[in-house]
Amino acid sequence: MKTIGVVTSGGDAPGMNAAIRAVTRLAYAKDFQVLGFEKGWEGLVTSTFRALTPRSVGGIMQLGGTILLTSRCPHFRKPESIKKAAETLASNKVDGLIVIGGNGSLKAACELSEKTNTLIVGVPATIDNDVYGTDETIGFDTAVNTAVAEIDKIRDTAISHERIFIVEVMGRTRGFLALTVGITVGAETILVPEVKTPMEEILGNIKENSEKGKRSGIIVAAEGVGDTRKIASEIETRTGAEVRLSIIGYAQRGGSPTARSRLLASLFANEAVELLANGQGNRVVGLQNGKITSIDIEKSCKTEKPLDLSLLKMARTLAT
Numbered sequence: 001m002k003t004i005g006v007v008t009s010g011g012d013a014p015g016m017n018a019a020i021r022a023v024t025r026l027a028y029a030k031d032f033q034v035l036g037f038e039k040g041w042e043g044l045v046t047s048t049f050r051a052l053t054p055r056s057v058g059g060i061m062q063l064g065g066t067i068l069l070t071s072r073c074p075h076f077r078k079p080e081s082i083k084k085a086a087e088t089l090a091s092n093k094v095d096g097l098i099v100i101g102g103n104g105s106l107k108a109a110c111e112l113s114e115k116t117n118t119l120i121v122g123v124p125a126t127i128d129n130d131v132y133g134t135d136e137t138i139g140f141d142t143a144v145n146t147a148v149a150e151i152d153k154i155r156d157t158a159i160s161h162e163r164i165f166i167v168e169v170m171g172r173t174r175g176f177l178a179l180t181v182g183i184t185v186g187a188e189t190i191l192v193p194e195v196k197t198p199m200e201e202i203l204g205n206i207k208e209n210s211e212k213g214k215r216s217g218i219i220v221a222a223e224g225v226g227d228t229r230k231i232a233s234e235i236e237t238r239t240g241a242e243v244r245l246s247i248i249g250y251a252q253r254g255g256s257p258t259a260r261s262r263l264l265a266s267l268f269a270n271e272a273v274e275l276l277a278n279g280q281g282n283r284v285v286g287l288q289n290g291k292i293t294s295i296d297i298e299k300s301c302k303t304e305k306p307l308d309l310s311l312l313k314m315a316r317t318l319a320t
């Protein structure tokens with residue numbers, strides 16, 4: 001019997017539970033046992049885990065968050081912590097470890113993979129969708145839908161009061177969430193960290209819209225663009241329009257995963273378990289052009305995922 005470890009790490013993402021369920025059940029079907037490390041990397045460093053079985057992961061697929069709990073473990077990437085995690089894997093005879101998390105967690109997984117004989121496979125799960133090697137991460141679709149539902153409501157009040165709203169969404173230093181949300185709510189302006197948008201351009205856009213008869217507007221801003229409060233107040237001062245700021249915040253990380261996030265979790269887990277069953281490690285699974293595949297973990301961690309900036313232009317035309 002082989003032993004597979006599973007850990008969820010970093011910011012939680014809707015669909016992590018669906019991934020834990022799928023890893024456990026698919027691994028058991030191959031006669032592997034599964035150990036769930038608790039509280040993210042902390043569980044690996046302190047050797048805190050519990051056995052997962054097909055029954056113990058029942059009824060969790062529709063739940064947000066992660067039953068294994070998670071943590072930011074800034075200390076983990078110190079050499080002594082990596083060493084301890086490698087010892088945990090060795091002393092518990094873990095043949096393969098599945099790391100479910102975002103960019104930071106996969107970077108840590110990559111560092112750990114250099115210090116252990118345990119095969120490591122990353123499963124990208126983050127609302128930021130910023131992992132290279134996959135078109136989409138687990139949880140992204142849910143976060144997009146959460147933000148869209150909120151902004152549709154904000155649009156109602158924006159229209160009634162003839163106001164401009166800046167809606168700040170998450171995404172850390174990247175604009176994947178803001179861009180997709182912006183397109184799907186018909187935002188008049190989308191601000192992403194990848195493009196420096198001068199204030200004059202934002203004001204010019206508002207003026208143009210106002211001349212076309214638009215009395216309200218939605219600006220979707222990624223948190224990575226900087227102080228949205230300041231942007232709001234400058235727009236208000238310079239246009240004379242009423243401007244409000246709405247920060248959606250952590251609600252984007254919670255809630256029941258959409259069918260798409262659950263499906264991606266199941267398919268990624270299947271690929272991860274298959275890789276380990278075939279003795280392949282140091283990979284990150286992903287979705288590329290509609291196909292489930294995997295790439296080298298180091299390549300994934302060291303390459304920046306590009307944002308399709310042509311979509312910003314398209315979004316502007318769509319919102320005319």
Ligand code: F6P
Nearest residue numbers: 011072102126127128170171172
């Ligand atoms: O990575 C997911 C994410 O929600 C980012 O969008 C955000 O910048 C960050 O986590 C917040 O981190 P924390 O939970 O540590 O406050």
